Amino acid sequence: MDGLDLLKQHWQKNNDFPKVDKEAIRGMLYKSSSSLVKWIFIISLIELSLGIIFNVWYFFSGIKVEYSEESLWLDYLDNTATVIGYFITFYFIYAFFKAYMKIRNTKNTKDLLNDVLTARKRVSQYISFNIYLIIFSIGLGFLSFILENHVFEKGTGEIILYLTLMIIVGGLMGWLFISILKLYFRVLYVRLVKKLEKNYDELIIMENEDDIPPSR
Template sequence: MDGLDLLKQHWNKDGDFPKVNKEEIRRMLYKSSSSLAKWIFFVSVIELFLGLAFNAWFFFFSDVETGRDTDPLWLEIIDQSINVISYVITFYFIYTFFQAYYKIKNTNNTKDLLNDILVSRKTVNQYISFNIYLIIISLTIGSISFIIEKHIFDKSTGEMMLYAIFTIIAVSIMGFFIIKLMKFYFRLIYIRLVNKLDKNYDELVQLED
C-alpha cells in the first residue's frame, strides 16, 4: 500500500493520524498521476532503445554469420519500409506519452487532468494494439522469407503443400506464444500503470462529487 492509499484509508477516521483535507488528497492524486504518466513514457523510451540495439546487432552480424542474403530485393524493401514506418509510429507514441506526462504534471485543473488520464489510457491501448499488429506483420514477412529461402515453388506439388502446411502451423504456434508473452508483458507493465491511473481518475471524480 503506497502513501496515498494509506492516507485515504485513515482520512478523518483515525484520531491519532494526521488530518488530511480534500485539497491535499487532490494534490497527491495529481502527483501520483504525473508519476504514472512519467513511467509510461520512460518504459516506451527504454523499449525503443532496446529495439534499436537489437536491430543494429541483427543488421551488422546476421549477414556476416550466414554469409549470404537469400531474400529478394522487393522483400528487403518491404521489410525495411515496415521497419521505418514502425519506428516513425513508435516515435509518435513516445511523443504522445511525453505530452500526456507534461500535461498531467503541469495541470492544476481537475477537469483537464481527468481528460488527460482518459487520453493516456486510450493511447496506451492503441500502442499495445500497434505492437501486436507489428508482431503479426513481422511473422508474415518471416514466413514469406522462409518460403523463398526453401524454394518451395520450385518443388513438386506434394512437397510444396507439405512445406506450406508446416510453415502455417509453425508460424501460428510461434505467433500464438509470442503474442501471449507480449500481452503478459503489456499487462504487467502498461495495463498495471493504466489501472492505477484509472483508480486515480475514480478518486478524483469522487472528490469532485
C-alpha cells in the same frame, strides 16, 4: 499501503475530516498520475533504445538474411516497415511525454481527467501496434522462407506439406510471441494503466462530491 491510500482511508472514515486533507488527496492523485505516465514514457523510451541497439548489432553482425533477386522486394518491405515502425514508436513516445507534461502542470481536475483518458487510450493503441507489428514480422518471415526455398515450384504433395507445417509452426510461434508480449505488457503497462484508472475513479468521486450542494 502507501501514504495516499492511508490518507484516503482516514478521510473516507471521517466525514468531518478537514477539507484541506481532501485537497491534499487531490494533489497526491495529481502527483501519482503524473508519476505513472512518466514511467510509461520511460519504459517506452527504453524499449525504443533496445530496439535501435538490436538493429545496429544485427546490421553489423553479418548475419543479415541475403535475399535473392526474385524476393529482393521483401528486403525493401522489411526495411520500410522498420522505418515506419520507428516513426510510429517516436510518435507514441512523444504522446506519452506530452501527456506527462500536461498532467504534471495541470491544476484543473477536469483537464486532468481528460489527460488521463488520453494517456490510457494512447497506451492501448501502443500495445495494439506492437502486437500487430509482431504478427506482420512473423508473416514476413514465413513469406521470405516460401520464396527463398521456391516452395511453389515443388510438387503438389510437397507444397501441401510445406504449407501445413508452416501454418502449424507459424501459428505456434505467433501464439507464443504474442502470449509473451501480452504478459510483458500486463506486467508493465497494464498495471500502470490500472493504477491510472484508479486515480481517475477517485477524482471522479471527488468531482461529484464537489458538485453536490451542501445540505441545510
